[in-house]
Amino acid sequence: MGRTARRETRRRAPWALWVPGAVAALFLLLPLVGLLVRAPWSGLPDLITKHSVREALLLSLETATAATALSLVFGIPLAWLLARTRFPGRSLLRALVTLPLVLPPVVGGVALLLALGRRGIVGQRLDDWFGITLPFTTAGVVIAQTFVAMPFLVVSVEGALNSADRRFEDAAATLGAGPWTTFRRVTVPLVAPAVAAGAALCWARALGEFGATITFAGNFPGTTTTMPLAVYLALETDTDAAIALSLVLLAVCVAVLVALRARWFPGARRLLRGRASRPTPVAVGPEGGLG
Amino acid sequence: MSAGTPGSTQSDPSKPGPEPASETGGLDARVTVRRGQFVLAVDVQVARGETVAVLGRSGAGKSTLLRTLAGLLPLDEGRITLAGQVLDDPTQHRFVPSERRPVGVVFQDYLLFPHLRARDNVAFGVRARLGQGRRHARERADSWLERFGIGELGDRRPGALSGGQSQRVALARALATEPRLLLLDEPLAALDTTTRGEVRAFLRTVLPTLSAPVLIVTHDPTDAEVLADRTIAFEGGHVVDTAA
Numbered sequence: 001m002g003r004t005a006r007r008e009t010r011r012r013a014p015w016a017l018w019v020p021g022a023v024a025a026l027f028l029l030l031p032l033v034g035l036l037v038r039a040p041w042s043g044l045p046d047l048i049t050k051h052s053v054r055e056a057l058l059l060s061l062e063t064a065t066a067a068t069a070l071s072l073v074f075g076i077p078l079a080w081l082l083a084r085t086r087f088p089g090r091s092l093l094r095a096l097v098t099l100p101l102v103l104p105p106v107v108g109g110v111a112l113l114l115a116l117g118r119r120g121i122v123g124q125r126l127d128d129w130f131g132i133t134l135p136f137t138t139a140g141v142v143i144a145q146t147f148v149a150m151p152f153l154v155v156s157v158e159g160a161l162n163s164a165d166r167r168f169e170d171a172a173a174t175l176g177a178g179p180w181t182t183f184r185r186v187t188v189p190l191v192a193p194a195v196a197a198g199a200a201l202c203w204a205r206a207l208g209e210f211g212a213t214i215t216f217a218g219n220f221p222g223t224t225t226t227m228p229l230a231v232y233l234a235l236e237t238d239t240d241a242a243i244a245l246s247l248v249l250l251a252v253c254v255a256v257l258v259a260l261r262a263r264w265f266p267g268a269r270r271l272l273r274g275r276a277s278r279p280t281p282v283a284v285g286p287e288g289g290l291g
Numbered sequence: 292m293s294a295g296t297p298g299s300t301q302s303d304p305s306k307p308g309p310e311p312a313s314e315t316g317g318l319d320a321r322v323t324v325r326r327g328q329f330v331l332a333v334d335v336q337v338a339r340g341e342t343v344a345v346l347g348r349s350g351a352g353k354s355t356l357l358r359t360l361a362g363l364l365p366l367d368e369g370r371i372t373l374a375g376q377v378l379d380d381p382t383q384h385r386f387v388p389s390e391r392r393p394v395g396v397v398f399q400d401y402l403l404f405p406h407l408r409a410r411d412n413v414a415f416g417v418r419a420r421l422g423q424g425r426r427h428a429r430e431r432a433d434s435w436l437e438r439f440g441i442g443e444l445g446d447r448r449p450g451a452l453s454g455g456q457s458q459r460v461a462l463a464r465a466l467a468t469e470p471r472l473l474l475l476d477e478p479l480a481a482l483d484t485t486t487r488g489e490v491r492a493f494l495r496t497v498l499p500t501l502s503a504p505v506l507i508v509t510h511d512p513t514d515a516e517v518l519a520d521r522t523i524a525f526e527g528g529h530v531v532d533t534a535a
Contacts, residue, residue: 165402167398167402168402168404170361170363170389170398170402171396171398171402171404172404172415172419173362173363173388173389173390174361174362174363174389174390174392174394174395174396174465175390175415175416175419175420175464175465175468176390176391176416176419176420176421176468177390177415177416177419177420178390178419181419185415186404189404189406189407190404190405190406192406
């Protein structure tokens with residue numbers, strides 16, 4: 001292969017690369033094409049204006065936005081702590097924080113139930129002392145989505161903080177800015193693109209979240225049935241409705257991708273596409289089987 | 292920061308005397324910092340109104356000295372006193388952090404905040420150090436830019452400024468915090484030859500008007516010669532030569 005690469009001009013890729021590459025591209029695009037081909041276009045307006053669909057879409061948009069807001073408020077400080085301070089167990093904490101990225105979401109949901117459920121170690125106290133119950137509520141949906149999506153923000157922001165030029169923070173200090181002012185007025189603005197990218201990934205991940213949500217928050221129309229749950233539910237009774245719902249999610253995700261402009265974070269596009277395809281029946285299937 | 296006649300007013304306080312420089316508003320620093328094999332051990336005194344150049348090749352410990360004075364690096368041994376105030380003394384467990392030191396720094400590549408306009412870069416320190424409100428800080432910033440002949444550039448972001456303009460904004464930003472010590476780290480190194488001459492001439496007119504002591508770190512003997520009243524030569528962490 002090395003010999004081939006040397007002989008080839010730049011424009012001609014070796015067949016050993018472009019053939020599997022093309023297969024991969026087809027594989028990624030084909031399901032989406034299938035979705036578009038099978039879509040019940042004539043009945044679409046009726047399907048997506050149904051009350052239950054509007055309800056699920058609104059709930060999804062609201063909870064995903066709330067989960068993103070929570071992730072920003074708590075995730076940026078966590079990313080800062082991981083990137084800027086030294087404390088024992090920091091490496092371990094970093095590894096644990098990113099665990100939800102690879103953990104099957106349904107396992108996350110079970111873990112959330114054990115921690116925040118009515119009989120959970122924290123949930124019991126919440127119930128006894130404050131009368132707060134999280135499982136099977138809209139707040140529970142937000143918690144489940146935040147659990148799964150926040151690591152995307154933390155990883156993105158921590159990476160940017162590590163590669164940011166620390167000397168700007170030195171400069172701020174010599175100008176009389178304490179650590180908090182420096183964080184607010186220098187550090188965060190400098191990593192703003194990474195914050196935006198992380199927030200977008202986080203939002204997309206929260207929007208597509210299925211396994212943790214159905215495990216921890218259940219599937220109650222109006223309170224916990226988000227779009228991915230509605231897709232899964234519809235697939236068992238009404239395929240056309242499932243396709244229509246999937247199209248709506250696809251459209252939302254494409255809109256996000258376009259709004260994000262690839263130049264901000266070319267690397268993030270791949271991740272986003274992976275997450276965007278999750279709400280389609282193909283990706284939901286195995287998770288549903290687990291739940 | 293009172294304007295004086297260059298040359299005449301500044302030579303008086305800089306004449307060597309038994310009194311420590313810090314008593315009369317100057318800098319008195321005995322600095323020892325260890326970094327593995329490397330040891331920086333120097334004494335530096337700069338009187339009020341005096342400009343001293345620290346000359347040395349890269350790796351001589353100039354930047355380390357500057358960081359200790361700015362409060363970005365604590366001393367291992369020694370003592371830093373500025374205008375009668377102890378800023379760092381390990382034996383007394385005293386260390387005034389950077390944000391509470393009356394020290395202004397112009398960094399080598401200026402480090403203007405890229406997300407802020409020139410005006411807001413200058414206003415940043417006025418707000419943070421002097422605790423002024425946003426509007427007042429911006430007015431102050433504008434008057435500093437005006438004074439340095441770049442009043443019309445207040446709306447520009449650092450990316451749209453030339454090297455010489457950035458240098459002026461950086462100096463305005465440092466001076467707007469009313470420092471009692473001004474540190475310049477290689478103020479001309481990032482500039483091309485034409486701009487160098489222009490900025491050198493500019494600094495030569497501005498520095499003598501300052502009442503605070505000024506310390507310039509440079510690797511260029513010409514810059515030291517032209518800008519400073521006195522030069523301290525550094526090598527391998529030690530002073531090898533002092534020249535008036």
